[in-house]
Amino acid sequence: MRRIVLPGEKVFDSPREVESCVKDANGTYATEVSVFYDDKVVPLKGVYVPHQGEGIIGIVSNLNFSGYVVDLNSPYPGRLSDQETMEDLQLGDVISVKVQVVTEVNECALIEPQRLSGGDILEVPAVKVPRIIGRNGSMLNTIKEFTGTDVLVGKNGRIYLRNGNVGLAAEAIMKICRESHTSGLTERVTAFLTQNR
Amino acid sequence: MTEKRELIRNGKRANGREDDELRPIKITVGVLDKAQGSCLLEWGKNMVLAGVYGPREVFPKRDVDARKAILVARYVMAPFSGVEGHGRAGPNRRSREISKVAGHVFENVVLTEKFPKTMIEVQMEVLQSDGGTRIAAITAGVLALADAGIPMKDLPCGSGVGTIDEDNKRMVLDLDKYEDNLGKSDIPTILSPRTGEILLYQMDGYLTKEQLLEGLDKVQSKAVPRLREEMARALKEKYGGMAENGGVEQ
Amino acid sequence: MILDEVKEKFIKGVMREGKRTDGRAFDEYRKISVDTEAFPNAEGGAWVKIGDTQVAAGIKIDLSTPFPDQPDEGMLSVNAEFSPLAHPDFYPGPPKPESIELARVVDRGIRSAESIDLKKLFVKENKVLGVFIDLYVLNHSGNLIDAAALAAMAALNKARLPKIEDDKIVYGEYTGQLPIARSVVTTTFEKIEGQIILDANDHEEVASEARFTLGTGDGDKFASAQKSGNGGFTRGEFEYLLDTALEKGRELRKLV
Numbered sequence: 001m002r003r004i005v006l007p008g009e010k011v012f013d014s015p016r017e018v019e020s021c022v023k024d025a026n027g028t029y030a031t032e033v034s035v036f037y038d039d040k041v042v043p044l045k046g047v048y049v050p051h052q053g054e055g056i057i058g059i060v061s062n063l064n065f066s067g068y069v070v071d072l073n074s075p076y077p078g079r080l081s082d083q084e085t086m087e088d089l090q091l092g093d094v095i096s097v098k099v100q101v102v103t104e105v106n107e108c109a110l111i112e113p114q115r116l117s118g119g120d121i122l123e124v125p126a127v128k129v130p131r132i133i134g135r136n137g138s139m140l141n142t143i144k145e146f147t148g149t150d151v152l153v154g155k156n157g158r159i160y161l162r163n164g165n166v167g168l169a170a171e172a173i174m175k176i177c178r179e180s181h182t183s184g185l186t187e188r189v190t191a192f193l194t195q196n197r
Numbered sequence: 198m199t200e201k202r203e204l205i206r207n208g209k210r211a212n213g214r215e216d217d218e219l220r221p222i223k224i225t226v227g228v229l230d231k232a233q234g235s236c237l238l239e240w241g242k243n244m245v246l247a248g249v250y251g252p253r254e255v256f257p258k259r260d261v262d263a264r265k266a267i268l269v270a271r272y273v274m275a276p277f278s279g280v281e282g283h284g285r286a287g288p289n290r291r292s293r294e295i296s297k298v299a300g301h302v303f304e305n306v307v308l309t310e311k312f313p314k315t316m317i318e319v320q321m322e323v324l325q326s327d328g329g330t331r332i333a334a335i336t337a338g339v340l341a342l343a344d345a346g347i348p349m350k351d352l353p354c355g356s357g358v359g360t361i362d363e364d365n366k367r368m369v370l371d372l373d374k375y376e377d378n379l380g381k382s383d384i385p386t387i388l389s390p391r392t393g394e395i396l397l398y399q400m401d402g403y404l405t406k407e408q409l410l411e412g413l414d415k416v417q418s419k420a421v422p423r424l425r426e427e428m429a430r431a432l433k434e435k436y437g438g439m440a441e442n443g444g445v446e447q
Numbered sequence: 448m449i450l451d452e453v454k455e456k457f458i459k460g461v462m463r464e465g466k467r468t469d470g471r472a473f474d475e476y477r478k479i480s481v482d483t484e485a486f487p488n489a490e491g492g493a494w495v496k497i498g499d500t501q502v503a504a505g506i507k508i509d510l511s512t513p514f515p516d517q518p519d520e521g522m523l524s525v526n527a528e529f530s531p532l533a534h535p536d537f538y539p540g541p542p543k544p545e546s547i548e549l550a551r552v553v554d555r556g557i558r559s560a561e562s563i564d565l566k567k568l569f570v571k572e573n574k575v576l577g578v579f580i581d582l583y584v585l586n587h588s589g590n591l592i593d594a595a596a597l598a599a600m601a602a603l604n605k606a607r608l609p610k611i612e613d614d615k616i617v618y619g620e621y622t623g624q625l626p627i628a629r630s631v632v633t634t635t636f637e638k639i640e641g642q643i644i645l646d647a648n649d650h651e652e653v654a655s656e657a658r659f660t661l662g663t664g665d666g667d668k669f670a671s672a673q674k675s676g677n678g679g680f681t682r683g684e685f686e687y688l689l690d691t692a693l694e695k696g697r698e699l700r701k702l703v
Contacts, residue, residue, distance in 0.1 A: 128344075382559070409672070
């Protein structure tokens with residue numbers, strides 16, 4: 001059974017180590033508005049905090065002697081050493097990067113930068129990302145197919161769109177975010193794309 | 198200026214409420230677009246709008262804490278919010294004190310250590326006031342935090358409780374403006390429902406130990422369950438549909 | 448401050464062993480002294496020391512216009528100054544939330560207990576006496592609220608009414624005492640590592656997770672209450688606070 005749980009609501013009668021929960025002697029409690037199912041607590045909203053290994057989309061926000069400071073659609077900036085880049089990056093450059101390592105205070109080192117140019121960028125809540133990708137990438141493939149757009153989805157909720165009908169692809173993604181809580185979404189997005197193709 | 202009028206008529210509250218009865222409460226979350234989380238709360242004739250920004254970069258920079266997020270709470274009353282003449286805009290001594298104790302309530306439950314070096318702001322604007330605005334504002338702030346996806350140990354809530362009879366004896370819940378102004382005592386109280394701990398407690402009046410305990414128990418047994426229900430309803434109204442599919446297609 | 452963190456760890460460690468760093472019992476106040484002769488120019492004054500903490504209270508009485516909703520009552524105003532000389536972290540500037548909170552908690556106690564008989568301060572239509580209490584924190588070594596409340600009450604109990612002639616105050620000449628109905632004092636508790644202590648010093652306050660101030664007046668009643676700090680109190684703890692505040696309040700009121 002899936003059910004909505006609220007901050008402070010008990011999810012287990014014993015103290016357990018569960019993601020997005022706190023515990024005391026009497027039980028384990030949710031800390032965010034979340035869905036509880038299969039012994040998992042999945043938050044429905046929240047800011048992006050980087051984790052090791054995630055592929056994300058950043059924007060170069062500052063330069064210093066050792067490299068670049070990169071905005072990650074998060075309260076925490078990333079650091080990219082200039083050893084990692086072949087070409088010089090400029091302020092405002094959009095790059096796809098991977099999180100190499102995260103410190104205790106959530107600052108992270110980035111690797112494998114790839115400059116993205118000529119496209120549009122969209123920001124959505126990071127928790128919506130799995131919905132945009134869909135089961136085995138099905139939703140994303142549908143969007144790509146119908147719009148002819150290259151869509152790169154960063155775990156941090158930044159989406160990079162290039163070629164094809166970028167406007168339609170963006171509209172479809174916003175629709176998914178707005179209606180992510182309703183069932184039959186795949187069908188409705190497909191219908192939307194067919195109509196507006 | 199408040200006119201003198203009866204608070205108790207034929208042994209009952211003049212506003213028609215039972216001693217343990219709260220005013221109607223209407224809560225809507227997610228009413229603002231720019232804020233990370235927001236809440237419009239109507240509690241009787243009180244109307245409060247709360248918005249949460251953050252976690253985001255700290256300003257001013259010197260306030261940065263490498264161990265946790267700093268929490269900034271701001272409670273203000275709009276100059277047009279009261280029935281009296283034009284109020285003064287911006288914070289005054291009363292509102293700054295309330296901002297401080299509201300901040301304590303939020304700090305108690307927000308897992309600030311999850312977001313070191315950031316700032317979380319809770320802005321509370323009282324748009325219409327009718328007694329008990331700090332409780333209404335903090336409740337709205339708590340819901341705006343939940344709506345913003347800020348992790349919290351609990352959803353604190355509570356009510357005012359105090360005496361309005363001439364004998365200063367009978368403890369009643371949720372005093373409105375007239376009861377507050379003309380009554381004998383008022384104790385805004387906020388608890389953590391999960392732990393039963395007192396997170397906000399302020400008092401005007403002259404009461405016995407027994408009365409203070411009676412008031413606390415009334416808030417705990419009558420006000421908190423009602424508030425919990427209303428808060429859950431509001432959050433589920435916005436997020437409820439997501440339960441069907443977990444909001445996520447795996 | 449990095450020093451605070453070191454102190455905090457130490458204090459918490461000692462507290463877990465059921466002790467305080469200065470060897471006091473959990474419900475023991477430091478030595479208290481009250482000097483009501485300190486400010487002869489004021490209508491009433493007191494210099495209170497609790498351990499190293501020092502707070503001065505001065506009372507001035509002046510003619511003023513009553514509040515429109517209380518045309519026949521005198522006025523009361525309480526203000527607190529955290530002087531920059533009292534602590535390295537105090538700077539000049541607009542009042543901080545802590546000083547506003549202190550002044551308002553003291554104010555509420557005096558007002559709620561109806562300590563001053565404000566009705567007796569009516570002079571004539573549109574003219575009443577205003578009682579202005581200024582609380583000056585001179586050295587901050589913890590528990591400022593209790594020291595300030597004690598100073599305010601001591602000063603009130605000594606305050607004299609100035610002579611009025613031709614709608615003007617004749618300062619330095621007095622017609623009697625300010626009418627005081629009852630005394631009210633505060634007892635402030637801090638919670639550290641689940642233990643509850645009274646009269647915390649400044650380092651204990653840094654280590655504290657929560658504070659509770661209770662104002663008690665003659666007749667064993669509560670006149671003010673203020674929960675502060677981020678931690679919480681259980682109902683059981685609250686009951687302990689109420690009992691202890693009544694007991695300590697009786698002792699403190701003997702000093703004023």
